[in-house]
Amino acid sequence: MATDTGSRFDGNELRIGLGLDDPRRLLRGAAGVVGFLVVWHLVSLTQPAYVLPSPAAVGDAFAEELASGTMTTALWSSVRHWIPGTIVGTGLGVAAGVAFSWNGLLDDVTAPLVRTLRPVPPLALIGFAIAWFGINDAGAAFIIAVGAFWINYYAAYEAVEGVSEDLLDVGRTLGVRGDLDMVRSIVLPASLPGILTGIRTGLGRCWMLVVASEIFGVPGVGREILRASNNLLVDTVIAYILVLSLMYLLVDVAFRAVQRRVLVWRA
Amino acid sequence: MAGVNEGPTTGDDSTGAIAGESGVVVDGVGKTYDGDGNPVRALDDVSFGVDGGEFVCLVGPSGCGKTTLFRIIAGLTGATDGQVRLAGAPVTGPTTDMGVVFQEYHLFPWLTVEENVGYGLERSDRSEAERASRVDEMLELVGLSEFRESYPKSLSGGMKQRVAIARALAVDPELLLMDEPFGAVDAQTREMLQRELLDVWASTGKTVLFVTHDVAEAVTLADRIVVMAAEPGRVAEVVDVGVDRPRERGDPAFGEHVARVRELIGARP
Numbered sequence: 001m002a003t004d005t006g007s008r009f010d011g012n013e014l015r016i017g018l019g020l021d022d023p024r025r026l027l028r029g030a031a032g033v034v035g036f037l038v039v040w041h042l043v044s045l046t047q048p049a050y051v052l053p054s055p056a057a058v059g060d061a062f063a064e065e066l067a068s069g070t071m072t073t074a075l076w077s078s079v080r081h082w083i084p085g086t087i088v089g090t091g092l093g094v095a096a097g098v099a100f101s102w103n104g105l106l107d108d109v110t111a112p113l114v115r116t117l118r119p120v121p122p123l124a125l126i127g128f129a130i131a132w133f134g135i136n137d138a139g140a141a142f143i144i145a146v147g148a149f150w151i152n153y154y155a156a157y158e159a160v161e162g163v164s165e166d167l168l169d170v171g172r173t174l175g176v177r178g179d180l181d182m183v184r185s186i187v188l189p190a191s192l193p194g195i196l197t198g199i200r201t202g203l204g205r206c207w208m209l210v211v212a213s214e215i216f217g218v219p220g221v222g223r224e225i226l227r228a229s230n231n232l233l234v235d236t237v238i239a240y241i242l243v244l245s246l247m248y249l250l251v252d253v254a255f256r257a258v259q260r261r262v263l264v265w266r267a
Numbered sequence: 268m269a270g271v272n273e274g275p276t277t278g279d280d281s282t283g284a285i286a287g288e289s290g291v292v293v294d295g296v297g298k299t300y301d302g303d304g305n306p307v308r309a310l311d312d313v314s315f316g317v318d319g320g321e322f323v324c325l326v327g328p329s330g331c332g333k334t335t336l337f338r339i340i341a342g343l344t345g346a347t348d349g350q351v352r353l354a355g356a357p358v359t360g361p362t363t364d365m366g367v368v369f370q371e372y373h374l375f376p377w378l379t380v381e382e383n384v385g386y387g388l389e390r391s392d393r394s395e396a397e398r399a400s401r402v403d404e405m406l407e408l409v410g411l412s413e414f415r416e417s418y419p420k421s422l423s424g425g426m427k428q429r430v431a432i433a434r435a436l437a438v439d440p441e442l443l444l445m446d447e448p449f450g451a452v453d454a455q456t457r458e459m460l461q462r463e464l465l466d467v468w469a470s471t472g473k474t475v476l477f478v479t480h481d482v483a484e485a486v487t488l489a490d491r492i493v494v495m496a497a498e499p500g501r502v503a504e505v506v507d508v509g510v511d512r513p514r515e516r517g518d519p520a521f522g523e524h525v526a527r528v529r530e531l532i533g534a535r536p
Contacts, residue, residue, distance in 0.1 A: 166373045169343050172361035174387035175438065181390070189377040265377045265418040 053235035061235035062242065070224065075243060077137070078210045078220035082247075085141035085213070086206045089148025090199055096149075097156025097198075098191070102183060114153075122146040123212050135217050143213035148202045155198020159191035193266065196259050203255055207248045288355035289319035290474050291340065291442055295349030298335055298500075309335050311499035312349070317442070319354075322468055322475045324485035325493045328532050332500025337446045337478050341367050354441055363387060366435030366473075370447040372427040374419040380430050381406065381415040387438040405433040408467060425456040432464070436471065443468075443475045449484070461487055465512065482532070486524045487514055494531045503531050 037055050044054040053061075065071040100107045100114075122143045133139035163186070171186045188195075214222030221240050228236035285292075298310040310332045317323040327333050338344040340351050342361045351358040353365065361367075374383050384405050388398040406412045409429035419427055428448055435443060449457040461484065468475055479485055485492045489508050496503040506528055510520045 164373070166369060166371065167375065169341075169361075170367070170369070170373045170375075171386075172343065173341060173363070173365065173367040174434070175363040175390040177390055185386075186375070189375070192377070265420065 050232040050234055053238065057235040058238045058242070061233070062239035065224075065236060065239055071240070071243065074219065074221045074224045074240070075247070077218075078214070078222065079247075080137050081140040081144055081213055081218070081220060082206055082210055084137075085144025085209075086148050086203060088141070089145030089206070090152050090202055092145070093149040093152025093202070094156045094195055094199070097153040098160050098183065098188065098195075101157040101160035102179070102187060118150060122209060123215070126216050129213075130216060137218065139216070140210075140213035140218040140220065144206050144209045147209040148206050151202040151205055152195075152198045155201070156191065156195050159194025159198070160187055162194065163187050163190040193263055196262065200252065200255050200259065203251050204248055207244050207251070210244065284357065285352060285355040288352060290321060290354070291317045291476060292352045293336070293340065293349075294352065296336065296339060296346045296351060297348035298332065298339065298344075299347045308499040310339075310346075311501045313495075313500065313502055314349075315493050315502055315505060317474055317476050319441075319474050320472050322465075322477070322488060322490045323493060324489035324491075325476065325478045325495065326480060326482055326485045326528060326532065327495030327500070327503075328497050329480065330500075331495040331497040333478050333480070333495060334446060336495075336500065337444065340476065341365060341444055363391070363438045364440050365442045365444050366432075366438065366440035368428070368431050368435050368443065368445040368448045370450045372419075372424075372431045372451075374427055374430055374434070376419050379416050379418055380411060380422070383419070383430055384433045384437050386434060391438055401437055401439075405437045408436070408470070409433045409463070423456075424452040425460055428452065428460060429463070432467065436467070436473070441474060443473045445475070445477045447479055448477070450479070450481075457484070462513075464488070482525050482528045483516065485528065486510075486521060487516075492524075492528055494528055496532075506531070 040055050044052045100110050129139040129142045176182045211222035214220040221243055225237050225240045293315050296313045300307045339346045342358045381402050385402045449460050492506045494503045514521055
């Protein structure tokens with residue numbers, strides 16, 4: 001085929017990420033953004049601002065919120081929910097996933113509980129968040145942690161399940177000393193790619209949960225979105241959505257860099 | 268997923284050890300699988316020995332239970348009847364007295380070459396200095412000193428198998444137990460690895476039990492060949508390879524042995 005149409009039909013690999021290293025991709029991405037903004041602007045001309053504000057109005061709202069200090073205060077508040085919620089949820093999720101997947105007894109004991117609790121959406125636990133922690137940072141962090149827990153639990157569980165029995169046999173013939181040694185020296189490194197993919201998915205999901213976790217009155221970006229929605233300030237809503245997107249992008253790029261370093265040994 | 272097989276790896280005198288016995292003895296080993304209420308006899312009364320320092324190959328048609336027998340000898344699977352003894356002591360689980368090499372290498376991809384070789388040593392009671400010099404020695408032995416800091420992904424199949432051999436030998440086992448170790452590499456590499464293995468064997472004096480389905484490979488390597496038959500898996504005959512090394516494939520004596528073993532494998536009861 002003479003021109004690269006980008007179709008998978010041409011044999012292009014599926015590409016994920018920003019592709020900052022490929023100028024052609026960067027250009028195409030920029031064209032996509034500009035095109036989107038143009039269409040948005042044109043459509044916004046036909047609509048009142050409370051249905052669809054123009055991109056320029058969103059820019060103004062962003063600048064205004066930033067200048068007044070509301071945005072930075074809200075963001076700092078959300079970060080204080082996001083960081084502990086993500087760390088606790090990820091840590092417990094990975095630990096439980098690895099432990100229950102590796103140990104058949106633990107797996108049997110916990111399987112019915114896991115299947116009962118798994119479908120409960122984090123938002124449904126707001127009552128518990130308020131009762132156990134109150135309307136504060138800890139309550140919001142709890143909601144985020146629940147979301148992070150399940151993603152990481154399943155990712156770790158499946159990653160450990162997928163560890164080759166042959167590698168375990170090699171370990172056994174080389175004198176592995178007990179379960180702890182086996183898990184630390186073989187199971188964890190072998191399942192690390194899957195665990196890291198789970199963590200990365202969880203990091204993104206936790207930014208989404210920031211909005212939900214602030215629904216019951218804890219200040220933050222989510223709270224600002226809800227408040228602006230109630231006042232039909234759609235331009236402000238979009239400005240704060242952009243804040244969440246930028247935070248997600250920042251964290252994701254940083255995590256991918258870490259992931260590549262940690263997994264240098266992978267083909 | 269199964270846990271780790273703990274506990275004593277080779278028994279002591281109270282569990283039927285036989286004093287003065289060297290090498291490996293496979294004594295009346297049988298294995299029956301459940302097969303959904305329809306028991307399948309995979310191995311029946313398999314008996315043979317490998318003397319200390321001897322190189323024995325185990326050949327047989329596919330389905331004769333070679334791999335099952337390999338796993339039983341390695342202590343990775345239990346036998347239904349009989350026992351395997353290493354230096355007189357019954358094998359009851361995986362043990363560092365055996366260096367095991369698998370067909371698909373099974374290197375730890377997250378460890379460098381030297382870390383792979385050092386994996387077993389880290390679990391021994393050697394000092395750090397002893398471990399380091401042992402790793403150097405093993406890398407030297409298989410000619411991979413230059414690649415010590417490489418990850419397995421960047422190695423060829425032949426190099427990976429050299430690392431696996433070095434890793435298995437590092438803990439200084441009594442027996443080197445190999446399951447079709449050169450089955451996954453091209454013919455040219457295989458011949459090179461065979462020559463190298465014979466050199467390693469000559470320089471270390473290890474006892475070697477080598478499972479293969481390649482008759483010419485067995486005749487190239489072995490002092491004796493244990494020929495197995497299928498359904499149920501059993502020993503058909505043990506053939507002495509009385510040909511001086513290095514062995515040439517063009518040598519008539521070599522061809523006679525290959526023909527003899529092929530005939531035994533092809534023979535039906």
